[in-house]
Amino acid sequence: xxxxxxxxxxxxxxxxxxxxxxxxxxxxxxxxxxxxxxxxxxxxxxxxxxxxxxxxxxxxxxxxxxxxxxxxxxxxxxxxxxxxxxxxxxxxxxxxxxxxxxxxxxxxxxxxxxxxxxxxxxxxxxxxxxxxxxxxxxxxxxxxxxxxxxxxxxxxxxxxxxxxxxxxxxxxxxxxxxxxxxxxxxxxxxxxxxxxxxxxxxxxxxxxxxxxxxxxxxxxxxxxxxxxxxxxxxxxxxxxxxxxxxxxxxxxxxxxxxxxxxxxxxxxxxxxxxxxxxxxxxxxxxxxxxxxxxxxxxx
Amino acid sequence: xxxxxxxxxxxxxxxxxxxxxxxxxxxxxxxxxxxxxxxxxxxxxxxxxxxxxxxxxxxxxxxxxxxxxxxxxxxxxxxxxxxxxxxxxxxxxxxxxxxxxxxxxxxxxxxxxxxxxxxxxxxxxxxxxxxxxxxxxxxxxxxxxxxxxxxxxxxxxxxxxxxxxxxxxxxxxxxxxxxxxxxxxxxxxxxxxxxxxxxxxxxxxxxxxxxxxxxxxxxxxxxxxxxxxxx
Numbered sequence: 001x002x003x004x005x006x007x008x009x010x011x012x013x014x015x016x017x018x019x020x021x022x023x024x025x026x027x028x029x030x031x032x033x034x035x036x037x038x039x040x041x042x043x044x045x046x047x048x049x050x051x052x053x054x055x056x057x058x059x060x061x062x063x064x065x066x067x068x069x070x071x072x073x074x075x076x077x078x079x080x081x082x083x084x085x086x087x088x089x090x091x092x093x094x095x096x097x098x099x100x101x102x103x104x105x106x107x108x109x110x111x112x113x114x115x116x117x118x119x120x121x122x123x124x125x126x127x128x129x130x131x132x133x134x135x136x137x138x139x140x141x142x143x144x145x146x147x148x149x150x151x152x153x154x155x156x157x158x159x160x161x162x163x164x165x166x167x168x169x170x171x172x173x174x175x176x177x178x179x180x181x182x183x184x185x186x187x188x189x190x191x192x193x194x195x196x197x198x199x200x201x202x203x204x205x206x207x208x209x210x211x212x213x214x215x216x217x218x219x220x221x222x223x224x225x226x227x228x229x230x231x232x233x234x235x236x237x238x239x240x241x242x243x244x245x246x247x248x249x250x251x252x253x254x255x256x257x258x259x260x261x262x263x264x265x266x267x268x269x270x271x272x273x274x275x276x277x278x279x280x281x282x283x284x285x286x287x288x289x290x291x292x293x294x295x296x297x298x299x
Numbered sequence: 300x301x302x303x304x305x306x307x308x309x310x311x312x313x314x315x316x317x318x319x320x321x322x323x324x325x326x327x328x329x330x331x332x333x334x335x336x337x338x339x340x341x342x343x344x345x346x347x348x349x350x351x352x353x354x355x356x357x358x359x360x361x362x363x364x365x366x367x368x369x370x371x372x373x374x375x376x377x378x379x380x381x382x383x384x385x386x387x388x389x390x391x392x393x394x395x396x397x398x399x400x401x402x403x404x405x406x407x408x409x410x411x412x413x414x415x416x417x418x419x420x421x422x423x424x425x426x427x428x429x430x431x432x433x434x435x436x437x438x439x440x441x442x443x444x445x446x447x448x449x450x451x452x453x454x455x456x457x458x459x460x461x462x463x464x465x466x467x468x469x470x471x472x473x474x475x476x477x478x479x480x481x482x483x484x485x486x487x488x489x490x491x492x493x494x495x496x497x498x499x500x501x502x503x504x505x506x507x508x509x510x511x512x513x514x515x516x517x518x519x520x521x522x523x524x525x526x527x528x529x530x
Binding site: 002004005008202203205206207208209210211212213214216 | 348370374
């Protein structure tokens, strides 16, 4: 008997959706619109996250520049200090000569321009410390500053910190926009479904008097809302995925290499995007229809 | 079957619709509920259907206290009471058969049982030939017979009829009374609110009269009474 009731409810939900397809177009478009904007915000957030992680990876080293007259004892002391610290992956000592060589290598064909600098090499001796993560840097840097032989320290914690703050603003701003859009669309859906509910208020009234449970009465409308949400999310997944894919490809083609590093590839986000869209789309549909039912159930 | 003890109802706006009603209706009885408009008949029916809560007193249905029940249980209570309204309340996009079957579907009745029971009930109210008609193709009396069929198809022990003949001409009204009498003879308890003086006078059933929220008369084989203005 339970099973038959559930089957009835689902059947009526599908019928209701078909009968109200005009209204459905309105519901589906508003859900789709919200989800598409959500998609853009989401991609923005993901890209910025990727940028932060990428940057953190790139800036996970400290460069210690040393005075030219640094002694071997000082060098050992610095090296021991660094080795005793947590989060250090490797230490690379680079002498003035090695530094110059690697510059020459980097410059390639123009390397000859650096010829002649051997006599009066302006490049310092240095340590390059590879860290697990930039957060380990502060302790090392603070101690290194006090040590003899250290001239200058280069690391990019400020850059990362600023980037994180910026990323957080984007995240919070994105969430606020999404929350506002979701509530607006729940309002739109509930009003749309309210029209179909009120056109069936007679039926609902009769059902109440014959002893139908609230669940049985609500069920079809909730399913109708769910289906609207499902279609809306399907549409917007397609639009966002292909739209973004097209954008991504055209940006890549033009070789704005700096820009492409920031963008997440479309196929990476497809699964997450689909899950989020379907969850929010059906959620909006179901909640919207429940909200719209409330008034009609008080008999 | 139905028992009211000291039942009072005062609406939120201060209108006192019923005061200290004591009433007992036994299984298989046919009871007329009479009184002028606004006397409290509708309120009494709403209390039985759990559409309204009494301010005071207790209501029993089949020996069960239904005075204070949770909203979740109201559907269960309503399944014990069939209701017929003056305005029929049929679904216009469904045929006669579907209108009656609808009441069984929403309770999850087996389709086989629905196919067996609906034609039986339709023949009881003499509508077998109109099973596939839509309400718009029916006369007023036929409308009301469909709504009676729907009310009794789930076999409720009690049938409440709220002015079932109010929109019908006298001849058709008697048709409906015949159907109701048949149903009553099969054991269903019937409570019928009405203004139809001639019907009450001829039927010689128990009459309960309410005036200004007070039960003023309860007599076996009574008449409509002089003190009430018919409409």
